[in-house]
Every structure is written in structure tokens, then in C-alpha cells.
Amino acid sequence: MQMNGAQMVCEALIAEGVKTVFGYPGGAIMNVYDEIYKQNSFEHILTRHEQAAVHAADGYARATGEVGVAMVTSGPGFTNAVTGLATAYMDSIPMVVISGQVPLSLIGTDGFQEIDAVGISRPCTKHNYLVSDLADLPRIIKEAFHIASSGRPGPVLVDVPKDITAEYGEFVYPSDVNIPTYKPNCKGNDRQIKKAAEAIKAAKKPLLYVGGGAVLSDAYTYIRELAALGQIPAVETLMARGVMGAENPLLLGMLGMHGNYASNMAMSETDLVISLGARFDDRVTGKLSEFARYADIIHVDIDPANIGKLVDVDYPIVGDVTNVVKKLLEELKDINPENYASWRATLKRYDDLHPQAFRDSDEVIKPQWVIERIGQLVGEQAIITSDVGQHQMWAAQHYPFDRPRQWINSGGLGTMGFGFPAAIGAKRGVPEKTVINITGDGSILMNVQELVTAAEYQIPVINVILNNNYLGMVRQWQTFFYDKRYSETDLSFQPNFKALAEACGGLGYDVTTKEEFDAALKDAIEQNKVCFINVSVNRLENVLPMVPAGGALYNMLLDHKE
Numbered sequence: 001m002q003m004n005g006a007q008m009v010c011e012a013l014i015a016e017g018v019k020t021v022f023g024y025p026g027g028a029i030m031n032v033y034d035e036i037y038k039q040n041s042f043e044h045i046l047t048r049h050e051q052a053a054v055h056a057a058d059g060y061a062r063a064t065g066e067v068g069v070a071m072v073t074s075g076p077g078f079t080n081a082v083t084g085l086a087t088a089y090m091d092s093i094p095m096v097v098i099s100g101q102v103p104l105s106l107i108g109t110d111g112f113q114e115i116d117a118v119g120i121s122r123p124c125t126k127h128n129y130l131v132s133d134l135a136d137l138p139r140i141i142k143e144a145f146h147i148a149s150s151g152r153p154g155p156v157l158v159d160v161p162k163d164i165t166a167e168y169g170e171f172v173y174p175s176d177v178n179i180p181t182y183k184p185n186c187k188g189n190d191r192q193i194k195k196a197a198e199a200i201k202a203a204k205k206p207l208l209y210v211g212g213g214a215v216l217s218d219a220y221t222y223i224r225e226l227a228a229l230g231q232i233p234a235v236e237t238l239m240a241r242g243v244m245g246a247e248n249p250l251l252l253g254m255l256g257m258h259g260n261y262a263s264n265m266a267m268s269e270t271d272l273v274i275s276l277g278a279r280f281d282d283r284v285t286g287k288l289s290e291f292a293r294y295a296d297i298i299h300v301d302i303d304p305a306n307i308g309k310l311v312d313v314d315y316p317i318v319g320d321v322t323n324v325v326k327k328l329l330e331e332l333k334d335i336n337p338e339n340y341a342s343w344r345a346t347l348k349r350y351d352d353l354h355p356q357a358f359r360d361s362d363e364v365i366k367p368q369w370v371i372e373r374i375g376q377l378v379g380e381q382a383i384i385t386s387d388v389g390q391h392q393m394w395a396a397q398h399y400p401f402d403r404p405r406q407w408i409n410s411g412g413l414g415t416m417g418f419g420f421p422a423a424i425g426a427k428r429g430v431p432e433k434t435v436i437n438i439t440g441d442g443s444i445l446m447n448v449q450e451l452v453t454a455a456e457y458q459i460p461v462i463n464v465i466l467n468n469n470y471l472g473m474v475r476q477w478q479t480f481f482y483d484k485r486y487s488e489t490d491l492s493f494q495p496n497f498k499a500l501a502e503a504c505g506g507l508g509y510d511v512t513t514k515e516e517f518d519a520a521l522k523d524a525i526e527q528n529k530v531c532f533i534n535v536s537v538n539r540l541e542n543v544l545p546m547v548p549a550g551g552a553l554y555n556m557l558l559d560h561k562e
Contacts, residue, residue, distance in 0.1 A: 001170065001171050001172075002168055002169070002170060002171070003168065003169075003171045004031070004165065004166055004167060004168050004169075005031070005131075005134050005137055005160065005164045005165040005166065005167055005169075006031035006032045006034065006035040006165040006166070007035050007039075007171070008134075008137050008138055008141075008169075008171050009032050009035070009098060009137070009141065009160065009165070010032070010035045010036060010039050010041065010042075011171060011173065012137075012138055012141040012142070012173060013042060013069065013141075014041050014042065015173045016067070016141075016142075016145050017066075018042050018067075018069050019042055019043060020042065020043045020044075020045060020060060020069070020428050020429070021036075021042060021043070021044045021045070021057075021069045021070065021071055022044075022045050022047055022052075022053040022054070022056040022057045022060070022068075022069070022070045022071075022425065023044060023045075023046070023047070023050075023053050023070055023071030023072060024046065024047055024048075024049070024050045024053055024071075024072055024073070024077060025046075025071075025073060026072070026073025026074065026075075026077045026100060026113070027073060027074070027100070027112075027113060027162070028073045028074035028075075028077075028099075028100030028101055028102055028113060028161075028162045029071060029072065029073040029074070029077075029098075029099070029100030029160075029162075029165075030073075030100070030162075031162065031165035031166055032071065032098070032100070032160070032165055033071075043428075044071075045424075045428065045453065045457055046453065046456075047421065047424075047450060047453050048449040048450055048452050048453055049080060049447060049449055049450070050070075050072045050076075050077050050078075050080035050081045050084075051080050051081060051083050051084050051417065051421075051447065052084075052417075052420075052421035052424075052447045052449070052450050052453070053070045053071070053072060053081065053084070053421075054070045054072075054081045054083075054084020054085060054087075054088070054095070054097060055084050055087065055415075055417070055418050055421035055422050055425070055447070056068075056070070056421040056422065056424045056425035056428075056450075057069055057070040057084075057095055057097070057425055058084060058087060058088045058093050058095060058418075058422055058425065059385060059408055059421065059422030059423060059424065059425030059426040059429070060425035060426065060428060060429040061088075061093050061094050061095055061425075061429075062093060062405060062408045062422070062426065063383055063405055063408060063425070063426035063429045063430045063433075064405075064429040064430060065218065065405065066094075066429070067094045067095060067096055067145055067148050067149050068088075068093070068094065068095040068096075068425065069095070069096050069097075069098070070084070070095065070096075070097045070098075071097070071098045071099075072097065072098075072099050072100070073099070073100040073113070074099065074100045074101050074102055074113045074114065074115060074117070075112075075113030075114060075115050076113065076115075077099070077100070077113075078099045078115055078117045078120075078121075078159075079115060079120070081097060081099070082120060082121065082124065083413075083415060084097075085097060085121055085124045085125055085155050085157065086124035086413050086415075087410050087412075087413045087415045087418060088154065088155040089124045089125060089126065089154055089155055089412075089413075090124075090410075090411070090412025090413040091212060091239060091410065091411050091412050091413075092152050092153050092154055092212065092213070092216060093153060093154070093155065094148040094149040094153035094154065094155075095148055095154075095155040095156070096141075096144045096145055096148050096155070096156050096158065097155060097156070097157050097158070098158045098160060099117050099157060099158070099159045099160070100159075100160060100161075100162060100165075101114075101117060101130070101159045101160060101161040101162065102114045102161060102162060103161050103162050103163035104132060104161045104163055104164070105163070107161070117130070117157065117159045118130045118157070118159055121157045124155075125154065125155050125156060125157050126147060126148065126152075126153075126154030126155060126156055127144070127147050127154075127156050127157075128156065128157035128158075128159065129143075129144065129156075129157065129158050129159065130159045130161075131158065131159065131160045131161065131164050132161075132164075133164075134164050134167045134168075134169045135169060135170075137160070137164065138171060138172060138173045138174060139174055140158055141158060142173065142174045142177055143177055143179060144156040144158050146177040146179075147179075147182065150184055151182075151184030151186075151302055151303070152184070152213075152216075152301075152302050152303040152306075153216055184302060185302075185304075185318050185319060186302065186319055186320040186323055187319050187320075187323055188300070188317050188318065188319025188320070188323055188324035188327060189317060189318070189319070190327065192315060192316065192317045193317060193324060193327045193328060193331060194331055195315055196274075196298045196315045196317060196328065197328055197331035197332050199272055199296060199298060199314070199315060200230065200232075200272065200274065200298075200328075200332060200335070201332070201335055201336075201339075203271050203272035203296075203339075203340075204271055204339070204340070204342075204343060205269060205270045205271040205272065205340070205343040206230070206232050206233075206270065206271070206272040206274060206340060206343075207232070207233055207234070207235065207266050207267060207270040207272065207273055207274065207295075208223070208226070208227055208232050208233065208234035208235070208274050208276065209234075209235055209237075209255075209267070209273050209274060209275045209276065209278050210223060210234055210235065210236045210237065210240045210243050210244065210276050210277070210278065211236075211237045211239060211240050211275065211276065211277040211278025211279060212237060212239030212240055212277060212278070212411065213276070213277020213278065213279075213301060213302065213321050214240055214243045214276050214277040214321050214404070215239065215240060215242070215243060215277075215404040215405060216277070217277060217302075217320050217321040217322045218322060218404070219243075219276070219277070219320075219321040219322040219325055220242075220243045220244075220403070220404045222322060222325040222326055222329065223243060223244070223276060223321075223325055224243075224244060224245065224248065225329060226325055226328060226329055226332070227244065227248070227250045228250070229329065229332055229333075229335060229337070230332060230335045230337050230339075230340065231250065231337035231338075231340055231341075231344065232250065232274070232340060233250055233251075233252055233266060233340075233343070233344060233347055234248075234250050234251050234252065235251075235252050235253065235254070235255040235259070235263040235266060235267060236251070236253070236254055236255070237254070237255070237256065237278055237281075237284055237411075238254060238256065238283070238396050238409070238411045239409075239411045240277070240278070240404075241254065241396055241399075241401045241406075241407040242401035242402060242403050242404045242405070242406045242407050243404050245401075245402050245403065246399075246400035246401055246402055247400070247402075252266055252347060252351065253356055253397075254396055254397060255267055255284060255553070256283050256284040256285075256286075256547070256553075257283045257284075257286070257546060257547045257549075258393045258396070258397065258543050258544075258545065258546060258547075259284075259545065259547075259553070260351075260354070260355075260356040260397070260545060261350055261351070261353065261354035261355075261356075261545060261556060261558065262347050262348075262350040262351035262354070264545070264547070264553040264554060264556060265347070265350045265553075265554060266347050266350070267291070267292055267553055268290070268292070268293075268552070268553050268554040269294065269346075270292060270294070270295045271294055271295050271296070272295055272296050272297075272298065273292050273295045273296070273297045273298065274298045274300075275297060275298060275299045275300060275301075276300050276321050276324075276325065277300065277301060277302075277321045278301075279301070279306045279309075279310075280309070280310040280311050281310075281412070285310065285311070285553075286547050286550070286551055286552050286553045287550055287551055287552045287553075288310065288311065290552035290553070290554070291311065291552075291553065292311070296314040296315070297311060297312070297313045297314050297315070298313075298314070298315040298317065299311075299313040299315070299316055299317065300317045300319065300321055300324045300325075301317075301318065301321075302318065302319060302320050302321070303318075304318045354545070354558055356397055356398070358398075361538070364537070364538040365511070365512070365513070365514060365517065365535060365536065365537050365538065366537065366538055366541060367390070367391065367394050367466045367468070367535075367537040367538065367541055368394050368397070368398050368541075369514070370464065370466060370517065370535055370537065371394050371395050371397075371398040371399050371438065372398050372399075373514070373517065373518070373521075374399065374436060374438075374464065374521065375398070375399050375400040377518070377521055377522070378434055378436065378521075378525070379400060379402070380402045380403070380406075381433060381434050382406070382433060382434045382435070382436050383405070383406055383407075383408065383423075383426050383427075383430060383433045383434070383435045383436070384399055384401075384406060384407055384408070384436055384437075384438060385408040385409065385418075385419045385420075385422045385423040385426060385435065385436070385437045385438070386408075386409040386418075386419050386437065386438045386439065387409075387410075387415075387416050387417065387418055387419035387420075387437070387438075387439040387440060387443030387444065387446070388409070388410055388414045388415060388416045388418065388419075388443060388473075389416070389440050389442065389443060389471070389472050389473040390440065390466070390468075390472035390473045390476065390541075390542075390543050391438050391439060391440045391443075391466045391472070392409055392438070393473075393543040394438075394466070394543060395407075395409075395438045396409070397543075408422050408423075408426055410422075416442065416443040416446045417443060417446025417447040418447075419437040419438070419439050419443060419444075419463075420437050420439065420444065420447050420448075420450050420454075420461065420463060421447050421450050421453075422437075423435045423436070423437040423461040423463075424450060424453060424454055424459050424461055427459050427460070427461055428457075428459060434462070434525060435460075435461050435462070436461075436462045436463075436464060437461060437462070437463045437464070438464050438466065439463055439464065439465055439466070440465065440466055440467070440468070440471075440472055441465055441466075441467040441468065441469065441470075441491050441494060441497075442470075442471045442472070442491055444463060444465055444497075444532075445495075448500070451500070451501060451504035451505070451506055451530060451532075452504050452505065454506065454530035455504055455505030455506050455529070455530050456505070458529075459530060460527075460528045460529050460530055460531075461530050461531075462521070462524045462525070462530075462531055462533065463530075463531065463532050463533065464521075464533045464535060465497060465532060465533065465534045465535060466535055466537050467494075467497070467534055467535055467536055467537060468537050468538070468539045468540075468541065469490065469491050469492045469494065469539055470486075470489050470490060470491055470539065471488075471489040471491060473543070474489045475489040476542050476543060476546075479540075479542070480542075480546075480548075480557070481548070497510070497532045497534040498510050498532065498534060500532065501530070501531055501532040505530075506529055506530040506531050506532065507523075507524060507527055507529050507530070507531035507532075508531065508532050508534070509523070509524070509531065509532070509533045509534065510534050510536075511533060511534060511535045511536065512536050517533070517535060520533045521533065544557060544558060544559065545557060545558050
């Protein structure tokens with residue numbers, strides 16, 4: 001069938017089952033947008049900034065498990081999108097971003113809105129393409145979706161010059177993909193899995209270390225079964241919250257820089273780490289020479305480049321977490337859970353000694369109380385997104401996550417401004433859930449223009465602003481490590497958040513008491529409109545425990561006097 005390149009792009013998206021595209025038009029991508037107008041075959045959501053378009057596609061992907069799709073133009077349209085690409089890349093999120101490019105004849109001439117999108121994006125995409133021949137376009141888009149969603153997922157860029165979108169040719173969309181140099185190993189080596197199973201049986205203090213790959217693999221039912229079969233304690237990374245379920249008695253909690261006492265002590269004393277889809281990043285390990293120093297390590301990861309990158313591994317297993325854990329379950333049918341009874345008792349004592357708790361107050365609203373209260377009022381019915389900072393850590397520590405894909409945040413890159421547009425994408429992907437973005441007074445202003453997007457498309461995202469008039473996490477570090485020299489972190493000069501939300505077509509609430517918060521959240525859910533709930537919280541509250549940067553996990557700051 002004869003069609004131009006712009007039509008081919010749209011037909012390829014339809015063939016891939018794309019329901020929603022987030023984007024922002026411009027000159028180089030205009031032919032594609034003209035076809036979107038003509039065809040009206042999938043929903044397009046016009047964000048108010050390209051960064052937000054990519055974050056929204058990211059949130060859509062995290063909430064649904066499908067490939068998120070964003071579309072931007074060349075030049076500043078693409079460079080605005082780079083932060084979104086890098087955010088998705090660091091957290092291994094499946095996404096295809098289609099960018100317009102100047103015509104082939106202008107590439108390399110410093111033409112208007114020309115930028116080397118392929119060169120710029122190379123460090124922050126799983127793969128990228130510059131389409132230089134119309135005949136390659138259908139194959140490239142097919143490959144882009146395959147690469148984005150297979151193996152270790154990640155964002156893929158397809159950069160399409162404007163003349164390619166205008167040129168006509170034969171459209172035949174491939175039914176399959178054959179990339180000889182790209183064959184991810186998903187099975188896992190049977191011999192290595194048997195060795196790992198024997199190591200688990202022989203261990204006295206095994207510990208499941210569950211990472212974000214467990215979410216991406218949809219492995220949670222098998223991981224819960226593995227933990228229950230052997231009664232093996234488990235810790236989750238920031239990206240894995242919800243895998244074990246908040247009420248699971250084998251879950252110790254989150255580990256790492258702001259992990260709880262029992263989790264960090266468990267990792268410090270275990271004799272066998274069973275790592276499932278985790279990458280041993282610095283916020284988890286702390287001082288590498290002291291990390292799990294008494295333990296052998298089983299490392300299951302679909303990306304061979306991750307295995308042994310930071311720590312020496314005794315049992316490397318390259319494969320999809322779901323497939324490997326299924327085989328482990330078969331090998332461990334005869335495991336004796338009583339082998340680890342004393343280990344579980346030790347960890348319970350640690351948890352009793354320093355539980356993940358906070359000192360509440362009747363005089364001021366504590367941010368931890370807000371998080372726990374949202375969990376009590378909404379709980380499993382919510383998808384929680386966050387921006388980056390203290391509020392992110394409090395949410396990870398205190399929200400009762402029951403399932404994977406309930407918690408959406410920027411873990412690897414730590415992108416302020418991620419939470420709101422990601423919530424928009426999540427709500428579009430899973431409309432039956434209440435979507436709440438937990439944010440701070442610093443982060444929310446990074447993509448505040450998306451109030452207009454949410455209002456226009458009637459996407460009822462609830463933004464809970466934990467407002468302490470500070471760049472809170474930076475202020476906390478200045479308190480602990482910079483002798484209270486609060487350099488450029490005071491945010492006392494602020495907009496009227498209630499009025500700002502209302503000016504953009506949403507709802508606004510100012511909250512200074514617990515009773516007001518309850519009323520605001522209930523009303524926001526009933527009103528079903530985008531809103532800001534601006535909560536005045538204790539200004540100098542700190543996120544604890546805390547492992548100082550580069551310190552050992554067992555050396556935690558458990559309390560701090562102002």
C-alpha cells in the first residue's frame with residue numbers, strides 16, 4: 001500500500017496497539033501531526049512541555065507495563081525531552097519516543113532547529129535511530145518497540161527527518177523482528193540455578209534482595225511464593241516497593257541510604273544475598289567494602305552487564321527474574337524453612353528495637369502522618385507517584401504498598417518534576433485507580449504547567465504538596481553536614497498554590513490541620529478533578545534513618561537533634 005512517511009508512522013503505532021500518545025508538535029514533526037488529525041485513530045494528549053510528554057509516557061508505561069509513546073519536534077523540542085529519556089533509561093522503562101528532524105539535506109548545516117538528536121541521546125537511550133531511507137521506516141518502528149520492551153527494557157528514540165515524512169513509498173509492516181546482534185537471554189542457566197538452590201539450602205542467614213527488575217518482569221507472585229516456601233526474609237529497593245506486599249511478615253522493608261534499621265542490618269549480617277532484578281546501586285550498597293561482607297551473592301539479572309559490575313558475584317544467573325524464580329521454586333521443593341528460624345528471630349529483634357516509626361504531633365502536621373493517612377483512606381485503590389526529595393523517601397518508607405506498579409517514582413536519575421506528568425500518564429493508563437502525586441513545594445513547580453493539561457483532558461490527578469518552605473532534602477544535608485549553612489534552599493516566597501490550581505481549571509485546598517487534610521482528600525476524590533492539596537508540614541522534619549554518603553549500611557543516623 002502506498003503512503004507517505006507520516007502515514008506510516010501512524011499506521012505503525014496502530015499496528016503496535018498504541019492507545020495514547022503524549023506529545024507536543026512543531027515544524028519538523030508537523031506532517032505526522034497532520035496525519036494524527038486526519039486519522040484520529042489513537043488518543044493524543046497535548047502536554048504543555050516536551051519533558052512532561054516523555055514523563056507522562058513513562059508513567060503510563062510504569063503503571064500499565066506497556067510501551068509508553070511520546071512525540072516531539074526537532075531542536076528544543078527534542079532537547080526538552082532528554083531529561084525524560086534519561087529518567088526512563090536509568091529506571092529501565094519501556095518507551096518509544098518519535099522526534100522530528102530537519103530534512104536530510106539540512107542535517108549538518110546548522111539549520112533552523114537542527115540538533116544531533118542521535119548523538120545527544122546515545123548515552124540515555126537503550127537504542128536510537130535516524131531514519132535516512134523511507135523504506136526502512138516500518139522496520140525501524142517495529143524494532144524500536146521490540147527493543148524497548150524486551151530484555152532489559154528501556155527508551156528507544158526514532159528520529160525522523162521531515163522530508164522522510166512527506167515522501168511516498170510502499171508500506172508493509174513487519175510481522176516479526178530479526179536483529180542478529182540482539183538476542184536477550186531470558187531463560188537462565190539451569191546448572192547455575194541448581195547451584196544457587198543448593199547455596200540457599202546451605203545458608204543460615206539468607207536474604208532476598210528484591211529490585212526494580214522484579215516489577216518489570218511481573219515476577220511478584222513467584223517471589224512471594226519463594227519467600228513463603230523457605231520463610232526467607234526479604235528487603236526491597238526503592239524501585240521494588242510493593243513486590244512483597246506491605247503486610248507480608250517476611251518483608252523487612254526498604255534498604256539503603258534511607259532504609260530501615262532491620263533491613264540494613266540484615267544486609268550487613270546475611271551470609272547469602274539472593275538478588276532478584278537489583279543492580280547494587282550506590283544508594284543501596286553504601287560503602288562497597290562493607291556491603292554484605294559476610295555473604296555469598298546470587299545475582300539474577302536479565303542484563304549481563306549488570307552482573308559483577310559493582311560487587312563480586314558467586315552465582316551469576318543471566319535471565320528474566322520470573323523464569324529464574326520459577327525454576328528455583330522447583331529446585332527448592334524440599335527446603336526446610338526451620339533452617340532460618342533463628343535468623344528471622346534476630347531480625348525481628350532489630351525491627352522491634354528500631355521500627356520504621358516517627359514521633360507524631362498534635363501541634364503540627366508531620367509529613368509521615370500525611371503519607372500514612374493517605375494509605376489509611378485510599379490504600380490499595382491508589383497509584384502513588386512522587387517527585388524527588390524528602391517526600392519521596394517518606395512515601396517509600398510509610399505508604400502501605402500492596403502490589404507492584406502501585407509506586408511510580410524517578411529512582412536512578414532523581415528527577416524533580418517527574419511526579420505530576422507521570423501521574424497524568426498513570427491515570428490515563430489505569431483510569432479506574434485513584435492517582436495521587438506526593439510532591440514538595442520545590443518539585444511541583446518544575447512542571448506546574450501540566451495543570452492545564454490535566455484540566456483540559458479531565459485527568460483527575462491529586463497532587464499532595466508536603467509544603468515545608470524548603471528544598472527539603474538539600475536543607476537536611478545542609479543541617480547534617482554543612483553546619484546549617486542553608487545556601488539557596490529557603491522557599492518561603494511561594495505562589496498561592498490554591499489559587500494557582502484554580503486559575504488553571506483545577507481545585508485547590510490549603511491544609512493546616514489533620515481534620516482539614518481528611519476533608520480535602522475526601523472532597524478531591526469526590527470532585528474528580530485535578531487538584532493541589534497544599535499541606536503545611538513541620539518545616540525541619542528529617543528523613544530518618546539515614547546512612548551518610550559513602551558510609552556502611554550498619555552506621556545509620558537514627559535520630560538527629562536540631
